Amino acid sequence: MSEATSTQSQETLADVGALRAKKPRSLWSDAFRQFRHHKLAMSGAIVITVFVFMVIFGPMIYQGQVRGIDFSIAYENPSLQYPMGTTHEGHDVFARIMWGGRISIAVGIAAMLVGITIGTTIGSISGYFGGFTDSALMRLTDLFISLPVLPLLLLIIYLFRDTMRDAFGALLGNFILIVVVIGALAWMPVARLVRASFLSIKEKEYIEAAHCIGARTTSIMLRHIMPNVMSPIIVAATLAVAQAIITESTLSFLGLGFPPDIPTWGRMLFDARDYMAIHPWMVIFPGSAIFLTVLSINYVGDGLRDALDPHRTV
Secondary structure, eight states, X not given: OHHXXXXXXXXXXXXXXXXXXXXXXXXXXHHHHHHHTOHHHHHHHHHHHHHHHHHHHHHHHOOOOOSSOOGGGTTOOSOSSXXXXXXXXXXXXXXXHHHHHHHHHHHHHHHHHHHHHHHHHHHHHHHHHOHHHHHHHXXXXXXXXXXXXXXXXXXXXXXXXXXXXXXXXXXXHHHHHHHHHHHHTSOHHHHHHHHHHHHHHTTSHHHHHHHHTTOOHHHIIIIIIHHHHHHHHHHHHHHHHHHHHHHHHHHHHTTOSSOTTSOOHHHHHHHTGGGTTTOTHHHHHHHHHHHHHHHHHHHHHXXXXXXXXXXXXX
């Protein structure tokens, strides 16, 4: 009897030791595990990674005609020398896609940061304080939602682009203007999402306990509530990048984006609009770059939404 008891005790101690040695599962480790099981999200992440490496390091490896005019190589079909053909001005489409991807992706990320910052700030203040503050900020949000976004974008850029170019130069001036305008008109869904999360979380017991021990308002908002709101913000940020890339491409296609000597994917479509029927590669490749990037980002956003959902398990 004593030997059996001793054996059981040893087994129990071994089990306890194994449990102690096993690392605890965190929210982020569970989320990553769930994300890996989302095939479309993983495919999207791979495509985005390839695009990012291509636009960062590609121009260092592949040297093509990006600016300037060389009619001797105009309208070249896709070949080994020109993988995606050339334009009517002798520009290498592959080289311009890599250079343009830098700007298009940078605009998407920067505009997302602007929109997420504004939306998170307004949503957190509105949801935490409530009352008149909540009502006023939500009416402001409703006002911005009711605005016609595309006509307003075109108007603001048309009015201020020359001023920004004179102040910061053609590239930086257009970049700042487009990023700020897109971000300033895309924060409303984030604000509502963050507000709803704050309204729910601020009623929890641990928030009441933080109030009782005299924690400051900013400490409660940033240290106790905000970490629990990060999951929906991350998902919204991912989808906002895709929307910003589409918006920038739309502006460039309408001729109010970056100037002609600065290649972006939308600008390439604008330049090739008259050659779609006879030289389709000038449209197909930049259009495919936009399509694949936006689709991949949306798949990643869907995967993050599923992975960060606390009601789902692997």
